[in-house]
Amino acid sequence: MKRLLLPIGLAILWEILARSPLGDPLYSPSLLQIGTALVALVTSGELVTHLGASAVRLLGGFTIALVTAVPIGLVLGSSSPMKRHLMPMLDLMRSFPSITLVPIAIVWFGIGDLAKGFLVAYACFWPMLLNTMTGVEETSPVLLRAARVMEVGDLALFRKILLPSALPSILTGVRISLAVSVIVLIVSEMVAATSGIGFLILDAERNYLTGKMFAGVLIMGVIGASLNALAQWTERYLLDYRAAA
Amino acid sequence: MAAIELRAVSKRFGDVIALTDTSLSVADGEFVSILGPSGCGKSTLLFIVAGLEQASGGEVSCDGVPVTGPGRERNVVFQEYALFPWRDVVGNVTIGLEGHVAAGEVEQRARHFVSMVGLAGFEHHYPHQLSGGMKQRTALARALAMEPKVLLMDEPFAAVDAQTRESLQEELLRIWSANRMTVLFVTHSIEEAIYLSERVVVMKPGGVKKTVSVEETYPRGYAFRTSEVASSLRIELHELLR
């Protein structure tokens, strides 16, 4: 119950302001307007279209980054000669803030899903790679020695020792990369797109459909918070063995 | 009047009973150890005297004044040192003096107590640069600098190596003999209790089992540790703890 007190209070305050002489339906739509817009978004199927478009881009890019960054990170993290040769270049590439790639992505891949997927993948790749490497580097040497004594093979070493012990760090990388990639996705959907949640919000504003714009932002917050909760739950589930210690 | 007086004190944490009907009286200037297995409530008893925990029942008083919370006349040395990592040795000692001692004297007084515990020359070292024993000396200096009437020590030497422990014990007795504050000392080491204290309060889960006196004058040399008296006390206490 306590959790709802603040949102309810904020909503009431908002409604009072919106309906007062200070309020203007164009700039501060009432809850009724926002609610109506929300219902219209759901029933018309518009919401599903835009959410779906954003989800495909985000999931696609994220998955590509995950399946490439983690294996590369495991190998690089465990091989110091490779790291020595590749790190300067990797440092150079990751220091490009992914946001600055939004315009060039249009040149490279057009204004469709491919460009957005690439941007998301690029934004996700670096935090995942670096956190995987950190995780591997911080694997206790005692564990590695124990594995060597038990004659664990190379592949098994990656799968059974390095991956699990790097997992907490990898998950941190996942969380950071999701946060950054959502920003990049929204920007690219606002700059050049015909679908997606970023497009929905900007398009509503350009057409002075303020209620719809608020509905879009609100949906974004609720979905994002649910995803965060899901990520936290996954993390706790995967790292459950640590709680016992 | 007793420096510390507990009458029929009890303490519950939810459904767990930590202490029942515990009474204890410590005279002014006395050195008393509380000996017991882990989980018997000895630290709880100490924290109740410190005012960090509230007794569920019974009365606790110091010099006849009921204990309602922490007070400067009772200070605690924690097992985990509890030093502030962002302050150097002197800074950790001054923190309890600031605002209570004339500003010009704070630093000087802190340095006095730092050298009393044998840390002269380490005034500006930070906690992470100190060994366990030196950390505990700093914590002791911090407590002593506030000139408490009662010094409460919660297994202070449990985390340091055996040699350091012995020298810290000797140091503590030297300081106590010079200042004669009341000391209540929690430990799970039989040897430590015998070497340090005038009386050993043996605890069982939930309360006091028996009090044993150590009839040996101070100063106590190293020979006392291996003396006949100490050995027979060791056997007696060992039996009581079984």
Added chain:
Amino acid sequence: MTRFALPVALLILLEISVDARFIPTPSVVATGAYELIRSGELWRHLALTLSRTLAGFAIASLVGIAAGLSLGYYRAARLYCMPTIEVFRAIPGVALLPLAVLWFGLGSSSQIPVIAFAATFPVLLNAMRGAEELPSILVRAGQVMELDSMSLFRHVLVPASVPFIFTGLRLSIVYALTSGVGAEIIAGTDGLGFLILDYQRTLVPEKMFATMILVAILGLGLSTVLRAAEGRLLSYRHPS
């Protein structure tokens, strides 16, 4: 020296093999950088992006540290506020840009609030964790010395939280710059983000690539300054 062999080889390969309109080759970027610096058009945009980012970051730091420490220290406040904060935190700052433009108009007046919003949450959450994870033994040590709540706050809570706050600030500055440049790309008429998009649209790739690298340098510079400040403030943790 060998560690630079691979990047250098790659750069040479880039230089001779690719179409400079699509991929930044070293010579093109160098030309672009030279032209940008010579014409002087760059400095105004750089100053704007930097000032917006820093203004938003400053607001975010103040709000984030104050709110984070209070939330971390008072369990009850967390209970009431956290679910709402979780929802707000999940909204990327740039998603609020259309709203900000509607309310405050184009330019810095809408960009700074967006940057501040985006940068508040990392420092808030980390400051909160710092206060939440304050070792209870240090609080007890403060209590037996009878520190009043003001001293406890100033001498125990704040210094104990500083390492956490800096972790947050380092994330926040990245969010601030990313959101600032993003906002300039979406609806800017000046600033480095606008410049990048503008050079792309007007087909001046060499200047576009040079500007992108400038943003990267700016980001590295800001992070380095923060790291240096952190190193000074937390020097007690390292052997001198």
